[in-house]
Amino acid sequence: MRSAEDWSRLGGVVITVLAVAAVAVLLVPRLLGVAAGPEAEIITALKSTERDGLSLTLPGVEEPLRSQKHYFARITVNVEPGGERAVAWATLDFDGLLGRTAISSLGVERVPFVRREGEWVPERLAAPRLAAVVRVLESRRRALEAGDREALKALLAPGLESATGGGEAELERVLGLQRRRYRAETWLLRLERDDAVATEAWRLEGQLPSRPVDERGQRRFSLIRHEEEFLFSSSLM
Template sequence: MRRSEDWGRLGGIGIAVLAAACVLLFLGSRLLGAAAGPEAEIITTLKQAEHDGVSLPVPGAQAPLVSRKLQYARISVSVAPDGQRAEAFATLDFEGALGATTVSTAGVEAVAFTRASGRWKPTSSVAPRLVAVVAALEARRQALAQGRPEALSRLAGPGGDGGAGRAWAEVAPLSKRRLTVQAWYARLERDEVTVTEHYRLEGDLPARPVDTRGERPLLLVREGDQFLFSPGLM
């Protein structure tokens, strides 16, 4: 009888230890983050994204931007005086795809964070500038393919003549046009982005069919949270 009671007590202790371990496992990351401060928790979040990979929604695109490689470096964190907002500045090397289009970028990224329920979380995504650039590139591709010069004009930055750009002059005469982009290779600076676009343009002219492959340089400038195309390189 005594042995049964001893085993019962040992079983109770084991259950208590197991329960405590589960609680520590659940709260461990929060406790460590709180102890190390916001900088460490935010950097850990970005490094976890590197490890896990990302699938980022892109406004206006049918497919998400999916990473094959994601690497942050030279990360610095600035925390707002209220202790509830922060921004991480870093260089970002990204390789991935938007549907069938290869996307490869390098350069500056700035990720806003908000503290909620005791944890720091990205306000929008772990790569908001990258997403904004890809959204602009995809919007331009769709406008060209669908024959919407007015949409192209809205994507142009200040200093243009209100036109739709040189690419539209090439695309406009074609019937049954189809524009596909094989790749965008981009360099993100603080206020502008240089892009090399590899594309294929298909369609019909009155006298002959057209099937052209090529590459063109593009330049985007930052306007607040969005990127617009330099009218001279659109």
């Protein structure tokens, strides 16, 4: 039979093995990432969102943009000198919701990455260009509903501020409604490197002096990248 001293030694060995295993669980993935290089780490970080889901916070919008399903493909990574920053280019196929608005998007995504505490993470969002396009569309919807002309003008690309980019008569008709409610039911998006196209299915409700209004329709918009934002490059209506 084993003595108490033998059992004590065996227990010490077991504790040591468990401690080493715990350290390995924490360190091995990081060491493997270092061995594989930043490109592999960044690609893995983007692809892992397909399993975990995306929730993108948009400035000035209460609800986040949430994915129902999405897929990153054709990922390329450019690491900046110094090895602390990088940019991932990819195509993103996205279906999700912003509140009650259904969004389907396909196109180019540019994701800046930074190295924090030894790991590569998105600098801000995992899909910043998609977020920028959805934000400007939602800002337009809110400004129309609120009748905020200044907010609408701020959404136009430089050179179009003095007008609404076309569609002035339709804009006046919409803003002339009382108890106005403007809803985007769907946004279908196509994103390129420096511009985007959006098709909106909308519903407009309100009141004229003579009758109530309840209309549905579709509109197509062109947007252009301006620094880190997208702005309307043609008619708001």
